[in-house]
Amino acid sequence: EAQVTQNPRYLITVTGKKLTVTCSQNMNHEYMSWYRQDPGLGLRQIYYSMNVEVTDKGDVPEGYKVSRKEKRNFPLILESPSPNQTSLYFCASSSRDSNTEAFFGQGTRLTVV
Amino acid sequence: AQSVTQLGSHVSVSEGALVLLRCNYSSSVPPYLFWYVQYPNQGLQLLLKYTTGATLVKGINGFEAEFKKSETSFHLTKPSAHMSDAAEYFCAVSERTYKYIFGTGTRLKVLA
Numbered sequence: 210e211a212q213v214t215q216n217p218r219y220l221i222t223v224t225g226k227k228l229t230v231t232c233s234q235n236m237n238h239e240y241m242s243w244y245r246q247d248p249g250l251g252l253r254q255i256y257y258s259m260n261v262e263v264t265d266k267g268d269v270p271e272g273y274k275v276s277r278k279e280k281r282n283f284p285l286i287l288e289s290p291s292p293n294q295t296s297l298y299f300c301a302s303s304s305r306d307s308n309t310e311a312f313f314g315q316g317t318r319l320t321v322v
Numbered sequence: 323a324q325s326v327t328q329l330g331s332h333v334s335v336s337e338g339a340l341v342l343l344r345c346n347y348s349s350s351v352p353p354y355l356f357w358y359v360q361y362p363n364q365g366l367q368l369l370l371k372y373t374t375g376a377t378l379v380k381g382i383n384g385f386e387a388e389f390k391k392s393e394t395s396f397h398l399t400k401p402s403a404h405m406s407d408a409a410e411y412f413c414a415v416s417e418r419t420y421k422y423i424f425g426t427g428t429r430l431k432v433l434a
Binding site: 213240241242244249250251252253254257258259267299301303304305306307308309310311313314315316 | 426
């Protein structure tokens with residue numbers, strides 16, 4: 210089954226404690242992205258990757274890092290989380306084919322206290 | 323720059339009534355347009371998409387949308403609402419498949 214898998218689904222952490230949210234896709238997609246969803250703001254792109262070792266900032270990259278060492282994995286790293294990063298995070302993957310859509314993971318609800 | 327506007331953050335309809343969720347976009351190039359649905363505690367599921375070709379697009383669960391270039395709109399409709407349609411709906415525009423611009427979402431409530 211084609212899917213994007215994120216872990217963990219829920220995470221509560223304290224300010225300043227480094228964390229990583231993992232994302233893996235099994236569709237051999239070139240593109241992967243991270244979005245955050247906040248009430249009234251919809252989804253906003255944090256970072257994206259067009260291929261292995263190729264990453265770039267999205268619209269709200271401050272406070273986040275990513276890496277793309279393997280095609281299937283695209284972890285999101287918060288080196289020093291702050292309460293304003295409390296949000297619902299989604300990983301997405303898509304093909305280079307412009308006629309296709311993005312596939313989303315189930316989401317990670319992060320609370321920073 | 324691309325943008326998406328969804329009119330109405332909350333929409334309520336009676337079961338069996340027409341569902342109309344509005345989406346307007348701006349794009350400097352011919353856009354690719356999408357509607358996604360999000361059920362509680364779940365990810366985003368594609369309802370339908372417009373890339374090229376026929377401007378009336380049919381999706382899953384009886385939904386459809388029409389791309390109207392002159393009105394820069396891509397409204398989502400369903401002739402008869404069902405209780406299971408209660409969810410949040412997102413319109414999105416994309417020029418490249420690695421970047422989507424989402425609207426702020428419309429939460430649909432279906433009244434018995």
